Amino acid sequence: MFFSAMRLKALMLVIAAVFAVGFVAGCGDDDDSVSDATEAASEAADAADDAADPAADAISTTTVDIPVADEGLLYAVTEVAAPAGEITLTSVNDQSVPHNIAIETPEGDVLGEVVTDGGVSTVTATLEPGTYEYYCSVPGHREAGMVGTLTVE
Ligand SMILES: [Cu+2]
Incomplete structure (x- = not known):
């Protein structure tokens, strides 16, 4: 939705620029004003190109699956x-033992919901970029080895 709105805006800028060139070229007998208008149109087209590519500045979003192991106080994946x-981070827990996924960040730990029996x-x-630890925040589980490393590149 956002993308198509940007495309539409970009298109309208180009149309406006082309119209401006046509107007000046049609009415003026001054060569300088025609070349100025052409330059302006070219700049407008560049701006339109930038506007048409908002994804270039968009933040990356990634989902990483870190399932709980079938048995024991472990994740099936310990390095991601x-x-x-x-x-x-999503962690499906097929055990009847409760687990969750939590991550240490510079702003503090963020804890996911504790789930059982196929809950996520x-x-x-x-x-x-950096190295972060993810872990299960159910008491005793992290100490028992329910941890892993997330490398952000
Ligand atoms: Cu756990």
């Missing part, structure tokens, strides 16, 4: 990587 940006715990954080 993701690009910098908004990162969502989810946590989202916006992270700069």
Whole structure:
């Protein structure tokens, strides 16, 4: 929706620029004003190109699956990587033992919901490049080894 609105705006800018060139070229006998108008049109077209590509500046969003292991106080995956940006960790827990997914960030720990029997715990954080630890915040589980490393590139 946002993207098409930007496209439409870009298109209208180009049309306006083309119209301006046509108007000046049709009425003026001054060569300088025609070339000025052409330059202006070209600048407007460049601006339109920039406007048409909002994704270039958009923040990256990534989802990483970190399932709980079938048995024990473990995740099935203990090392994951993701690009910098908004990162969502999802952890399905097929055990009847309660678990969740939590992550340490510079702004503090973010905890996902504690789930059992096929429930999915989810946590989202916006992270700069670096190494972060994810863990289960159910008491004793992290100490027992329910941890892993997220590398943000
Ligand atoms: Cu746990």
